[in-house]
Amino acid sequence: MQNKEMAQRVRLFIETCRRHQLKITPQRVGIYRILIQSKRHPTADLVYRAVKKEFPNISFDTVNRALSTFAEIGVVEVVETFGGPKRFDPDIKDHHHLHCMACGRIIDFEYEGYARLEVPKAIASTFKVISRRVVLKGLCDTCSAKQQMF
Amino acid sequence: MQNKEMAQRVRLFIETCRRHQLKITPQRVGIYRILIQSKRHPTADLVYRAVKKEFPNISFDTVNRALSTFAEIGVVEVVETFGGPKRFDPDIKDHHHLHCMACGRIIDFEYEGYARLEVPKAIASTFKVISRRVVLKGLCDTCSAKQQMF
DNA sequence: TGACAAATAGGAACTAATCTTATTTAAGAG
DNA sequence: CTCTTAAATAAGATTAGTTCCTATTTGTCA
Numbered sequence: 001m002q003n004k005e006m007a008q009r010v011r012l013f014i015e016t017c018r019r020h021q022l023k024i025t026p027q028r029v030g031i032y033r034i035l036i037q038s039k040r041h042p043t044a045d046l047v048y049r050a051v052k053k054e055f056p057n058i059s060f061d062t063v064n065r066a067l068s069t070f071a072e073i074g075v076v077e078v079v080e081t082f083g084g085p086k087r088f089d090p091d092i093k094d095h096h097h098l099h100c101m102a103c104g105r106i107i108d109f110e111y112e113g114y115a116r117l118e119v120p121k122a123i124a125s126t127f128k129v130i131s132r133r134v135v136l137k138g139l140c141d142t143c144s145a146k147q148q149m150f
Numbered sequence: 151m152q153n154k155e156m157a158q159r160v161r162l163f164i165e166t167c168r169r170h171q172l173k174i175t176p177q178r179v180g181i182y183r184i185l186i187q188s189k190r191h192p193t194a195d196l197v198y199r200a201v202k203k204e205f206p207n208i209s210f211d212t213v214n215r216a217l218s219t220f221a222e223i224g225v226v227e228v229v230e231t232f233g234g235p236k237r238f239d240p241d242i243k244d245h246h247h248l249h250c251m252a253c254g255r256i257i258d259f260e261y262e263g264y265a266r267l268e269v270p271k272a273i274a275s276t277f278k279v280i281s282r283r284v285v286l287k288g289l290c291d292t293c294s295a296k297q298q299m300f
Numbered sequence: 301t302g303a304c305a306a307a308t309a310g311g312a313a314c315t316a317a318t319c320t321t322a323t324t325t326a327a328g329a330g
Numbered sequence: 331c332t333c334t335t336a337a338a339t340a341a342g343a344t345t346a347g348t349t350c351c352t353a354t355t356t357g358t359c360a
Contacts (some may be wrong), residue, residue, distance in 0.1 A: 023326050023337060045316080059340045064317070066338095080230035080285055085316060098277055107277070108344090111270045117284060120261045127248055127257070128297075129288040133229055135268060138279040172356050173306060195347080209309045214348070217306095233345060234318090306357080308333090313350070324339070 001037060009036055013075055020073045030054050031066045035076060037088040041106045042083040079106060080135060096134040102143035151187060159186055163225055170223045180204050181216045185226060186240040191256045193235040228255060230285060246284040252293035 014024055022028075026146050034050045035042070042050075048063040067088050069132045070076040079097070088104070096114060098107040117132045139147065163182050164174055172178075184190070184200045192200075198213040217238050220226040229237045229247070233244045237256070246264060247256040289297065 036168050062339055078230060078232045082228045082230060083236040086233040109273055113268060118263060123248060123259055127288050128290045128294045129286050131287045133285050135283050136279050137281045138277050144233040144278040212308055
């Protein structure tokens, strides 16, 4: 990620925090910076270990609480998983996911064809739909290559 | 569910277990029967508490292991969640999910319009896609009614 | 009917998430 | 710039969810 883009996203993040009357602490900014640099939909623990390099005595709880707070104000998203620890996604634009069942990697993709997944009338009339996503399960390039060998 | 349909599904379940060299134990059958009667995508703990009525000294581990085994051989599915305990779905037909963010309910639906969600070429050429599902987040009828009151 | 691998019960161990409390700090008021 | 106060943090304890371990039991096949 470009330095410039990063700075821009951090600015936006800070703005959103202010709008929600959240204090801008160095820890929160550090956590957010780590998160937007990660392409791996990390767990709280992974973020904790990364941010610990910059803040050696930050506590796990601070990281975990920050991530939950970020999700509440909508600057990050909790990703759908199939058990295991929560994973966080700093990309809040509409996009879709492929889950590799072998290595657990989650690959983001955007696709025009899914752009306006209409909601069935029967659903739309009774439920308030907030977000839509296509979730694919499969094997990523690396793992399907490995399988071929057997 | 009709008695007849139930018996048929259990027969199929037993067949699949045999195909995978799994022993047909009364516990496994009991757990499976509970699961196919549930419309709530229950957690292991919920299944455990229900099946305990029939098998008073079944252990949680037996239930949990059975459910994982069932998922491995494909007779049930682990449902996508946003943190929290694993949830299991006895419906292995293609279908989609609406997650109520307020009460946690997961509503199944089928929709012709999603029937063949084509996979983008860029994905299809590098990944082996095994299943596809549309995941909607929102508020269910009951919860959106409650919100209206404020 | 007997032999054996697989499954179960029960409890221990482990991992993830949340809570508690004392201390520190961001940010608005003066 | 300093003071005040509510909010946030660190550290450790607690709880929830899941998996592991071991002795015992039980399906299944010969």
